[in-house]
Amino acid sequence: MEDFVKRQLDREIEMLSYNQLTELGNRAVALGLILGHGYRGGKYEILMRDRDLLLSPEEAQPYLEQLLGENGG
Numbered sequence: 001m002e003d004f005v006k007r008q009l010d011r012e013i014e015m016l017s018y019n020q021l022t023e024l025g026n027r028a029v030a031l032g033l034i035l036g037h038g039y040r041g042g043k044y045e046i047l048m049r050d051r052d053l054l055l056s057p058e059e060a061q062p063y064l065e066q067l068l069g070e071n072g073g
Helices: 002-030 057-070
Strands: 036-040 043-047 052-055
Touching: 002 036, 002 043, 002 057, 043 057, 052 057
Parallel strands: none
Antiparallel strands: 036 043, 043 052
16 A cells, blocks of 8 residues: 555656646747757657757756746746
């Protein structure tokens, strides 16, 4: 039972993180800071005009937060 609860909590935390990353990406798209975003091959892809980034979700979140912070988002 304890393993089940731990797995369930891990899934919920992962889903919250996924939702937060999606929200950050959507805000960046709405502001024209990036062209698109999403998961690709276990990484998080950020499409920009001059390059594409493939980051881990843990790297992508602070990247998007910084990008939004620097650009009033």
